[in-house]
Amino acid sequence: MNGQFQIAVHILTLLSKQPDELLSSDYIAGSININPVLVRKEISNLRKYGLIDSKEGKAGGYTLGLPAQKILLSDVYRAVKVQPALGQAKNKPNPNCPVGKQISQHLDALADEVDVTIFNKLNTITLADFSGKFN
């Protein structure tokens, strides 16, 4: 279980709602209800993809790196992606078994196909779309 995607979308939604303010990691963490260090870590990652800008020092904080209309949820997916959507087994199949010998390659190919499917789906939704669903 891993909530990176949800955390990232939560952060980006907050920023999209207050585009003219610098939000602090403490404020963001208070809305998500997690530790501020995790917020800063996740933002440090999203920043690499240009999705967030930051300003250090007193009165520093975070803003979106792009307008919400230009951020696709597929960008977020790619940025936070560590594990394939179908999960990942950590076993090492038996190389002396004809099935065990080949299955990793076939399972990986399947996982890749599924990931492309997800990506294509998320590629149709912008942060603005998502954020616009809030009352």
Next chain:
Amino acid sequence: MNGQFQIAVHILTLLSKQPDELLSSDYIAGSININPVLVRKEISNLRKYGLIDSKEGKAGGYTLGLPAQKILLSDVYRAVKVQPALGQAKNKPNPNCPVGKQISQHLDALADEVDVTIFNKLNTITLADFSGKFN
């Protein structure tokens, strides 16, 4: 990280390759390289969905519950599914924040959409298709 789907597909692939034999949990566990109890547990789950038949007692073991052409990978996905593909955060967003108050509902709806997308993709692939990729 959770490898249930991969384990399930591995089990089913083995059974599809030897449709006339009863395979034991020990044999299956040896191919996957995990503990036999986990194999029996996963099979106990797949059995509920009719995907596997079992026979107890000496010389007992497992066979497919349906021909491999009739088993869809979406059946497997549904059978093993516990967590949404986008992951699941365990935080409880702040209900005093306008975003925190509503975000779970919107994230859940998104996760559902993505799960449908995956399901539809896996709905196009049979166990026979998958198993047929092995040399």
Next chain:
DNA sequence: TGTACTGTAATAATTAAAATTACAGATGAA
């Protein structure tokens, strides 16, 4: 020069996943 931030490393606590142990019940064979 003090205050309020970010950035990041290191460590601890918590939780989830997987492995193991144990044993009851079923079935077939000697």
Next chain:
DNA sequence: TTCATCTGTAATTTTAATTATTACAGTACA
């Protein structure tokens, strides 16, 4: 009938991943 071999399942331990916490250097502003 009784032994051996298998499934079914509960309970527990071990391992690994996630999240939280602590700590502090660096930046920017007043």
